[in-house]
Amino acid sequence: MFRVMVLTASDLGAAGKRKDTSGDIIKEMLKDLPAKIIRSVIVPDEIEIIKKELKKGADELNVDLIVTTGGTGISPRDVTPDATKEVIERELPGFSEAMRMESLKKTPHAMISRAICGTRGNTLIVNLPGSPSGVKDCLTVIIPALHHAIAKLQGDRSDCAT
Numbered sequence: 001m002f003r004v005m006v007l008t009a010s011d012l013g014a015a016g017k018r019k020d021t022s023g024d025i026i027k028e029m030l031k032d033l034p035a036k037i038i039r040s041v042i043v044p045d046e047i048e049i050i051k052k053e054l055k056k057g058a059d060e061l062n063v064d065l066i067v068t069t070g071g072t073g074i075s076p077r078d079v080t081p082d083a084t085k086e087v088i089e090r091e092l093p094g095f096s097e098a099m100r101m102e103s104l105k106k107t108p109h110a111m112i113s114r115a116i117c118g119t120r121g122n123t124l125i126v127n128l129p130g131s132p133s134g135v136k137d138c139l140t141v142i143i144p145a146l147h148h149a150i151a152k153l154q155g156d157r158s159d160c161a162t
Contacts, residue, residue, distance in 0.1 A: 002064035002150050004030060005039040005057035007050070009071035009080045010130065014044040022069040022135045026128070029139050030067075033146070038063050045071050050083035058087070058123035064150045066123060067139070070130035072115040080127055081114040088118030088125055095126060095145070099138035103129070106137060117142075122153045 006026050012018035020042050027037055038061055043049045050071075057066045071080030085091075095117035103110030115127035115138075124146070128138045148160075 001034045001036055002147075003038045003062070004035045005053075005061060005063045005066045006037060006041070007053050007057070007066060007068045008040075008042040008130075009045050009050055009068060010042060011044045011077060013042045013070075021132050022128070022130055025132055025135045026067050026069060026139060029136070029143070033143070035065070045077040045079055047079045047083045047086070050080055051087050054084065054087045054120070054125060058120040058125070063123055064154070065146065066125045067128060068126065069128045069135055072113050072127050072129050074112050074114065078114070081116045084116055084118065084125055084127055088116070088120050091116060091118040092124075092149070093117075095142050095149075098141050099128070102137050102141040103134060106133075119153060124149055124153060 006023050008020045008023040010018060013020050023040060041053055043053055054066060057063045068080050071078045096115055099115060100110050100113055113129060117126045128135050
């Protein structure tokens with residue numbers, strides 16, 4: 001069982017003007033895994049607030065996985081990858097590349113995604129897009145690798161080759 005935090009970056013969601021359907025989709029998709037949602041939060045698109053929440057999840061709550069949704073594009077308010085980049089210690093480009101490759105099968109707009117994934121201590125942090133369909137596509141492609149990645153972060157020393 002791994003512990004999960006879901007963070008939605010959305011000005012409208014944080015103001016109560018938009019329902020967080022993407023966050024709900026993440027929770028629904030993870031419920032069949034050996035995962036428990038420890039914290040779910042909606043914050044405005046503000047770098048410092050996002051950084052604070054990412055640090056809280058990794059450093060205080062000691063979650064194994066933080067999944068963010070929203071703020072991965074190139075509009076002026078899209079700052080989730082910027083905040084994530086400032087708190088991670090190691091980037092995992094394979095996760096981000098796999099998500100973009102999957103998304104490109106459906107939309108050329110995937111090319112403008114700046115989503116990044118990485119680790120902070122023993123916590124895996126994954127940026128997903130804000131759109132419900134993007135969340136489904138991206139999370140579906142990385143779910144098969146989550147358990148292994150988290151096990152390795154927690155110190156599993158077994159051989160990766162099978």
